Amino acid sequence: MPGQPAIQTQELCKRYGAQVAVDRLNLSVAEGEVFGFLGPNGAGKTTTLLMLLGLTEPSSGTARVFGLDPRRQPIRVKRQIGYLQENMGFYRDLDARQMLDFIAELNGLPAKEAGERARAALRAVGLAEEAGKKIGAYSRGMRQRLGLAEVLLKQPRIAFLDEPTIGLDPDGTARMLEVIERLTREHGMTVLLCSHLLEQVERVCTRIGIMITGRLVAQGTLAELRTAKFGVGGEEYTLEQIYLRYFRESTA
Amino acid sequence: MSALRAIMRKEVSDHFSSSRFLILFSLIAMVSVLMVYMAGLKIAQDLEGEVKPTFVFLMLFTSSGIGFPLVQFVAFFGPLVGLILGFDSINREWNEGTLSKLLAQPLHRDAVINGKFLAGVLVIGVTLTAIVLVITGLGLVTLGVVPGAEELYRIFFYLLVSLVYVCFWLGVAILFSILFRSITTSALASLASWIFFSFLIPAAASAAPPLSGESQTGYVMRMAELERTLSLFSPMRMYLESMAVIVDPLRRTASALVAVGRNEDISLSRFAGPLSLDQSLLMVFPQIVFLVAILVLCFAVSYIVFQRREIRSI
Numbered sequence: 001m002p003g004q005p006a007i008q009t010q011e012l013c014k015r016y017g018a019q020v021a022v023d024r025l026n027l028s029v030a031e032g033e034v035f036g037f038l039g040p041n042g043a044g045k046t047t048t049l050l051m052l053l054g055l056t057e058p059s060s061g062t063a064r065v066f067g068l069d070p071r072r073q074p075i076r077v078k079r080q081i082g083y084l085q086e087n088m089g090f091y092r093d094l095d096a097r098q099m100l101d102f103i104a105e106l107n108g109l110p111a112k113e114a115g116e117r118a119r120a121a122l123r124a125v126g127l128a129e130e131a132g133k134k135i136g137a138y139s140r141g142m143r144q145r146l147g148l149a150e151v152l153l154k155q156p157r158i159a160f161l162d163e164p165t166i167g168l169d170p171d172g173t174a175r176m177l178e179v180i181e182r183l184t185r186e187h188g189m190t191v192l193l194c195s196h197l198l199e200q201v202e203r204v205c206t207r208i209g210i211m212i213t214g215r216l217v218a219q220g221t222l223a224e225l226r227t228a229k230f231g232v233g234g235e236e237y238t239l240e241q242i243y244l245r246y247f248r249e250s251t252a
Numbered sequence: 253m254s255a256l257r258a259i260m261r262k263e264v265s266d267h268f269s270s271s272r273f274l275i276l277f278s279l280i281a282m283v284s285v286l287m288v289y290m291a292g293l294k295i296a297q298d299l300e301g302e303v304k305p306t307f308v309f310l311m312l313f314t315s316s317g318i319g320f321p322l323v324q325f326v327a328f329f330g331p332l333v334g335l336i337l338g339f340d341s342i343n344r345e346w347n348e349g350t351l352s353k354l355l356a357q358p359l360h361r362d363a364v365i366n367g368k369f370l371a372g373v374l375v376i377g378v379t380l381t382a383i384v385l386v387i388t389g390l391g392l393v394t395l396g397v398v399p400g401a402e403e404l405y406r407i408f409f410y411l412l413v414s415l416v417y418v419c420f421w422l423g424v425a426i427l428f429s430i431l432f433r434s435i436t437t438s439a440l441a442s443l444a445s446w447i448f449f450s451f452l453i454p455a456a457a458s459a460a461p462p463l464s465g466e467s468q469t470g471y472v473m474r475m476a477e478l479e480r481t482l483s484l485f486s487p488m489r490m491y492l493e494s495m496a497v498i499v500d501p502l503r504r505t506a507s508a509l510v511a512v513g514r515n516e517d518i519s520l521s522r523f524a525g526p527l528s529l530d531q532s533l534l535m536v537f538p539q540i541v542f543l544v545a546i547l548v549l550c551f552a553v554s555y556i557v558f559q560r561r562e563i564r565s566i
């Protein structure tokens with residue numbers, strides 16, 4: 001459906017016992033946007049992603065991915081989303097090629113296409129040389145790259161990238177950001193990017209949301225957030241300064 | 253569907269390449285071959301100079317050379333195989349963070365359980381079949397007998413019921429691996445349930461002392477009653493009862509109970525000719541249904557618990 005938001009949540013809540021991890025979240029991300037999801041540790045960013053994926057049950061409220069309910073139609077939702085986890089797990093006894101083959105098979109890709117996509121994905125993340133090595137012997141950054149390759153392989157309409165550049169070297173970071181930019185430009189992919197690295201967010205994101213202790217305290221373009229906090233003509237303020245201003249005000 | 257196949261394939265290759273399976277398999281193979289070989293030698297000795305009775309081949313499964321017969325061995329150690337193959341199947345992935353990666357792909361949660369279970373079934377099936385094939389070979393060597401068609405059918409059902417029995421325990425192990433996040437806990441729970449059902453229940457059944465002033469028959473009857481009650485909680489008993497009939501065409505009763513009361517009747521009927529296969533199967537139908545039912549129950553619980561589990565790997 002045209003004009004339908006890629007992601008929409010209404011009054012979405014998640015409680016763990018007495019603790020409220022996500023508090024009445026109203027979030028809307030249009031197709032093709034790169035949405036930067038910011039917030040301090042424990043703000044509820046990952047929890048939100050998991051609820052959108054149908055991996056965690058919301059306590060109340062609704063979540064929609066292209067109009068689909070992740071609780072009712074988990075398969076169709078998960079077909080649209082590529083998820084790069086924050087604490088990624090791998091099967092240590094597989095090598096990168098086998099891992100990608102496995103993911104492809106889980107997604108029902110035909111073997112021939114899977115092979116081509118896997119090669120392309122490994123090249124894009126710079127792992128082509130090490131594809132035959134067991135993942136158990138990979139370094140942290142190599143695993144992170146492989147995680148991105150898994151997302152690329154799936155060619156999803158939406159990518160959830162949860163702190164994707166952690167542990168990456170400068171080359172890896174540059175590749176990651178390039179890939180994000182290319183995919184949104186060429187394929188109109190929607191990206192939800194959780195990160196604490198604000199220069200990167202500033203560079204690639206078209207819109208930004210700031211979540212603090214479960215509540216979305218701001219959402220809008222960089223310019224909008226800047227105007228809201230520093231008034232017109234505050235162009236010299238960076239995202240970091242804006243973010244800190246929001247953070248201090250909400251926790252004061 | 254393709255997701256289920258993918259998980260199954262990966263699990264099977266994981267099993268076959270794991271040293272855990274290798275050790276387990278060689279242990280079982282060694283012990284069972286040794287036992288059957290001894291049983292074969294003993295049968296050959298007993299039958300020396302006599303006319304060969306029918307179903308000699310099946311005797312390999314039920315007679316004991318050293319220790320106990322093969323049927324008992326599977327009843328005893330089969331559960332351990334199922335438990336060892338499954339006790340960490342879900343919680344390992346949970347702890348290593350691969351579970352959420354798996355579930356973020358377009359598949360139902362059931363597919364994970366089913367794939368892992370079916371892979372286990374395949375591995376257990378292959379193991380059991382391999383052992384039976386080796387036994388067939390040993391039968392040829394020690395006794396010089398080739399199993400007849402009827403015996404082959406019975407062996408087939410022996411395999412099938414054994415598979416259900418061992419897979420029930422695999423199901424229990426998978427359930428534990430869903431219930432407990434820690435691998436050590438689920439391993440302990442598996443071990444505890446094995447000890448409980450394999451040692452404590454049989455021991456309880458034979459431990460009751462006679463009441464004062466109770467007649468011999470009264471005691472025997474009461475013990476039989478007690479055993480029957482306890483057997484309702486013992487998959488091993490159900491398995492042994494069905495095995496006794498399936499592997500021995502001359503058996504006319506599944507439980508030992510009647511044999512005590514109507515001893516002569518039984519020993520007479522042993523010469524009245526063997527039961528046909530479907531008669532035997534009919535007789536142990538309740539036991540087989542029981543085994544299938546507890547397997548299904550175990551699965552139902554696994555599905556329900558797993559469906560509502562919080563899947564995150566921090």
Ligand SMILES: Nc1ncnc2c1ncn2[C@@H]1O[C@H](COP(=O)(O)OP(=O)(O)OP(=O)(O)O)[C@@H](O)[C@H]1O
Nearest residue numbers: 016021039040041042043044045046047048086562
């Ligand atoms: N299984 C759980 N049980 C109880 N509380 C939980 C559970 N999972 C998460 N939480 C709590 O929910 C809150 C939100 O966690 P979440 O992982 O969404 O934060 P986050 O924004 O992703 O943080 P970070 O930037 O550190 O990744 C935290 O306070 C966390 O302690």
Ligand SMILES: [Mg+2]
Nearest residue numbers: 045046086162
């Ligand atoms: Mg997080």
